[in-house]
Amino acid sequence: MTLKGEGKGPLPPLLAQYVELRERYPDYLVLFQVGDFYETFGEDAERLARAINITLTHKTSKDFVTPMAGIPVRSADSYLEKLLAQNICVAIADQLESPADADGLVRRDVTQLITPGTVTDDKLLRPDATYLAAVATGEGYGLALLDLSTGEFRGTQLYSKAALFDELRRYRPAELLLAPELHAQESFREGCCERFSVMVTRGRFDESEAQGALAGHFGALPTGLDTAALLRAAGAVLSYARHTQRGKLPQVTRFVRYDPSAYMQLGETALATLEVFRTAHAALGEGGRTLLSILDATRTAPGRRLLQAWLRHPLLDRELIEARLGAVEAFVQDGVLRREVRKALFKMHDLERLASKLVTERANARDLCALARSLALVPELRRLLGARGERALAALGERLRVPEGVCERVGAALVDDPPLKITEGGLIRSGFDRELDGLRARAEDARAWIAALEAEERAATGIPTLKIGFNGVFGYYLEVTRPYLERVPPSYRAVQTLKDRQRYVRDDLREREREILRFEAAAKGREYEVFGLLRGELAAAADAVRDLGAALAELDVYSALAEVAAEGRFCRPTFSEGALEIRAGRHPVVERFHPFIPNDLTMSPSERLLILTGPNMSGKSTYLRQSALIALLAQIGSFVPAERAVLPLFERIYTRIGASDDIAGGRSTFMVEMSELATILQNATPKSLVLLDEIGRGTSTFDGLALAWAAAEYLEARTGAYVLFATHYFELTALEGRLASARNLHVAAKEEAGGLTFYHQVLPGPASKAYGLEVAKLAGVPAKVLARARALLEGLEATRNDQAKGVVDALLAVDVSRLSPLEALQLLYELQDRARGLAPQPT
Numbered sequence: 038m039t040l041k042g043e044g045k046g047p048l049p050p051l052l053a054q055y056v057e058l059r060e061r062y063p064d065y066l067v068l069f070q071v072g073d074f075y076e077t078f079g080e081d082a083e084r085l086a087r088a089i090n091i092t093l094t095h096k097t098s099k100d101f102v103t104p105m106a107g108i109p110v111r112s113a114d115s116y117l118e119k120l121l122a123q124n125i126c127v128a129i130a131d132q133l134e135s136p137a138d139a140d141g142l143v144r145r146d147v148t149q150l151i152t153p154g155t156v157t158d159d160k161l162l163r164p165d166a167t168y169l170a171a172v173a174t175g176e177g178y179g180l181a182l183l184d185l186s187t188g189e190f191r192g193t194q195l196y197s198k199a200a201l202f203d204e205l206r207r208y209r210p211a212e213l214l215l216a217p218e219l220h221a222q223e224s225f226r227e228g229c230c231e232r233f234s235v236m237v238t239r240g241r242f243d244e245s246e247a248q249g250a251l252a253g254h255f256g257a258l259p260t261g262l263d264t265a266a267l268l269r270a271a272g273a274v275l276s277y278a279r280h281t282q283r284g285k286l287p288q289v290t291r292f293v294r295y296d297p298s299a300y301m302q303l304g305e306t307a308l309a310t311l312e313v314f315r316t317a318h319a320a321l322g323e324g325g326r327t328l329l330s331i332l333d334a335t336r337t338a339p340g341r342r343l344l345q346a347w348l349r350h351p352l353l354d355r356e357l358i359e360a361r362l363g364a365v366e367a368f369v370q371d372g373v374l375r376r377e378v379r380k381a382l383f384k385m386h387d388l389e390r391l392a393s394k395l396v397t398e399r400a401n402a403r404d405l406c407a408l409a410r411s412l413a414l415v416p417e418l419r420r421l422l423g424a425r426g427e428r429a430l431a432a433l434g435e436r437l438r439v440p441e442g443v444c445e446r447v448g449a450a451l452v453d454d455p456p457l458k459i460t461e462g463g464l465i466r467s468g469f470d471r472e473l474d475g476l477r478a479r480a481e482d483a484r485a486w487i488a489a490l491e492a493e494e495r496a497a498t499g500i501p502t503l504k505i506g507f508n509g510v511f512g513y514y515l516e517v518t519r520p521y522l523e524r525v526p527p528s529y530r531a532v533q534t535l536k537d538r539q540r541y542v543r544d545d546l547r548e549r550e551r552e553i554l555r556f557e558a559a560a561k562g563r564e565y566e567v568f569g570l571l572r573g574e575l576a577a578a579a580d581a582v583r584d585l586g587a588a589l590a591e592l593d594v595y596s597a598l599a600e601v602a603a604e605g606r607f608c609r610p611t612f613s614e615g616a617l618e619i620r621a622g623r624h625p626v627v628e629r630f631h632p633f634i635p636n637d638l639t640m641s642p643s644e645r646l647l648i649l650t651g652p653n654m655s656g657k658s659t660y661l662r663q664s665a666l667i668a669l670l671a672q673i674g675s676f677v678p679a680e681r682a683v684l685p686l687f688e689r690i691y692t693r694i695g696a697s698d699d700i701a702g703g704r705s706t707f708m709v710e711m712s713e714l715a716t717i718l719q720n721a722t723p724k725s726l727v728l729l730d731e732i733g734r735g736t737s738t739f740d741g742l743a744l745a746w747a748a749a750e751y752l753e754a755r756t757g758a759y760v761l762f763a764t765h766y767f768e769l770t771a772l773e774g775r776l777a778s779a780r781n782l783h784v785a786a787k788e789e790a791g792g793l794t795f796y797h798q799v800l801p802g803p804a805s806k807a808y809g810l811e812v813a814k815l816a817g818v819p820a821k822v823l824a825r826a827r828a829l830l831e832g833l834e835a836t837r838n839d840q841a842k843g844v845v846d847a848l849l850a851v852d853v854s855r856l857s858p859l860e861a862l863q864l865l866y867e868l869q870d871r872a873r874g875l876a877p878q879p880t
């Protein structure tokens with residue numbers, strides 16, 4: 038690449054990479070690993086970093102082995118979060134024009150600040166996405182979203198307020214139009230403002246008006262607008278955008294119906310506890326340990342975005358999943374092809390972004406060149422995909438259609454390495470536009486006249502040192518050294534005296550100079566015009582470019598998933614009507630950082646409540662999480678970390694794992710736990726996978742036990758869900774035998790002379806004891822404290838056994854399938870009171 042300021046010496050390689058990355062990913066953050074930065078800039082490193090707001094990271098983990106990384110790199114989003122948690126603002130430096138000298142770099146200003154609170158997954162990956170949203174009611178809620186940066190227009194029909202809020206949280210619209218019936222509800226209006234920090238506006242939500250406006254805009258009413266609520270919302274958004282965004286609205290050429298019922302539902306809680314996009318411990322430096330960071334071997338920004346979208350929306354349609362798996366498998370089997378494809382993809386620019394720059398007239402000449410270079414790579418990719426004769430890949434190859442004429446037009450019109458600015462000229466090849474060529478020739482003639490003048494004047498005046506020079510103050514001038522001053526003819530007008538020479542101008546020289554400037558300005562203007570025409574002409578190909586970009590993104594995700602599967606020895610999952618069998622399953626993230634013991638899991642409609650006991654730290658949560666991650670991976674069409682996996686298709690994964698406070702929301706740990714449990718109990722179905730870990734831990738032992746017991750029974754009898762229930766309450770193991778589909782499992786650990794040994798192995802049957810004090814010993818709790826605890830424990834256990842027996846007997850006597858939820862709750866309260874009355878008094 039060429040940079041302005043060239044000639045001042047080559048760019049340090051690190052900066053050259055930086056510039057390259059900035060150009061490829063203009064909206065992403067760039068992180069430098071500290072060592073490389075210091076190596077390159079020595080003592081100036083810190084000053085420079087401060088001045089351009091680069092964050093230097095001391096992190097040396099595997100995640101940052103690449104010397105420098107454009108975000109999103111593995112772990113980047115959680116890393117960023119960590120910085121934000123520490124209140125460090127991370128800034129993105131402006132495009133660099135003259136980074137050859139560090140000062141030039143320093144003076145370029147920072148254009149975009151990411152401040153705490155503005156980062157979500159979607160916003161981080163698509164920082165320019167600005168959504169305008171509208172909601173109307175009908176049968177549920179119709180939500181229409183228009184992305185003002187790309188013109189992408191989509192709609193969703195949702196059936197609960199919770200689902201609607203999930204969607205709004207995901208997109209974080211800048212402005213939200215509410216239909217009058219919702220606007221009138223103060224609590225709804227204010228709830229939206231508070232939860233999503235969104236500006237709430239009234240909109241026009243008339244159904245027949247919407248129908249007319251949409252049909253008029255698209256030529257016919259787009260399919261998918263099939264509920265009144267959605268139609269009203271879509272109409273409101275579109276007409277509002279047309280009124281308020283006049284001239285700036287990108288082309289809105291199609292409407293996409295997004296149907297949540299086609300996807301597995303993963304609430305924010307499940308995404309968080311499964312650590313799909315971020316870890317619970319991001320602030321502790323575990324930023325890279327997310328499912329996304331493990332899977333993200335994509336080579337392009339659109340691929341990365343698509344992978345994220347897939348992770349958020351695992352599929353329910355078996356055929357679609359199998360089609361994705363087919364493509365992944367083809368790449369798993371052919372490592373050579375995979376490498377070739379990934380190599381080509383790496384050179385690909387972000388076609389989706391380029392397409393939107395085309396339609397919004399923001400593309401510069403470099404963008405068009407990047408587009409042409411990317412399109413030129415496509416035929417080779419097609420050939421590679423077709424050559425293997427594999428159906429899934431050939432079908433993908435077919436979708437890589439290059440819009441006609443774009444490469445040729447760009448190649449003919451633009452120079453190979455155009456400047457960044459489109460107003461300064463130097464973009465258009467000579468021979469492309471006759472008018473431009475004419476203007477350039479006139480300017481060139483004038484320059485040639487001046488160039489010839491030097492020789493002519495030397496001969497005419499006999500001054501051998503006479504020179505023609507140029508500066509910003511006098512323009513062109515004739516320069517004569519002191520010894521020859523008396524030979525200067527009277528037509529020269531002196532303008533500047535220096536120590537040993539004199540400078541002059543002449544009227545005809547001035548005239549030519551003006552001519553040059555005039556023609557040059559006209560040529561620049563013409564170049565700008567020609568460029569605008571070219572860009573306008575190419576905008577017609579924007580949809581085709583976007584389609585191609587989408588197909589390439591898919592290709593990127595398939596090859597990335599295959600890369601991860603091949604490296605991690607993943608297997609292709611298969612699907613069943615109810616049986617679940619995972620052989621030697623692993624946790625895809627944990628196994629990257631520790632030696633991992635694989636475990637099996639078997640479930641079926643007749644064996645679907647698994648009670649998992651075992652000491653702290655034995656691996657219960659890991660086992661729960663890995664099972665859900667395997668199900669999630671399978672349903673996005675990925676291979677899974679196991680030797681064999683047969684799975685039913687889950688419509689929803691629920692998780693209730695770990696204790697968390699909601700300090701901002703003013704809810705205690707126990708309250709958070711109970712409201713999540715309530716959601717699960719109310720909504721789980723036979724197609725749900727439910728993970729429950731330590732239910733009841735946030736309250737006293739007997740309350741907790743009673744609640745856990747009742748919840749397990751209720752889930753078993755009423756929901757038919759597949760439940761993995763990890764618990765410390767050994768009393769719960771009595772459920773096996775009492776409930777038809779309950780089975781005990783435990784994680785093996787052994788007490789030995791030197792302490793507790795964890796085998797991380799999941800085996801049938803209940804655990805033998807709690808080992809809490811042994812774990813405390815391992816963690817370094819002083820011996821005196823442990824001895825006192827042991828004495829207390831003995832006293833407690835003696836009473837507890839009797840009391841617990843009373844509670845357990847009461848629970849065993851109840852047939853939960855005959856209780857209404859209200860009666861069940863009543864019973865719980867009774868048990869709670871009883872347990873309280875029996876509370877043990879330590880001696």
Ligand SMILES: Nc1ncnc2c1ncn2[C@@H]1O[C@H](COP(=O)(O)OP(=O)(O)OP(=O)(O)O)[C@@H](O)[C@H]1O
Nearest residue numbers: 627632633634652653654655656657658659660797
């Ligand atoms: N199958 C496994 N192989 C190897 N290491 C494992 C395995 N399962 C878990 N571990 C490791 O053991 C540690 C404890 O795991 P985990 O948090 O799942 O235990 P736990 O039983 O849920 O503990 P607690 O009851 O305290 O929440 C983790 O550091 C994890 O990395």
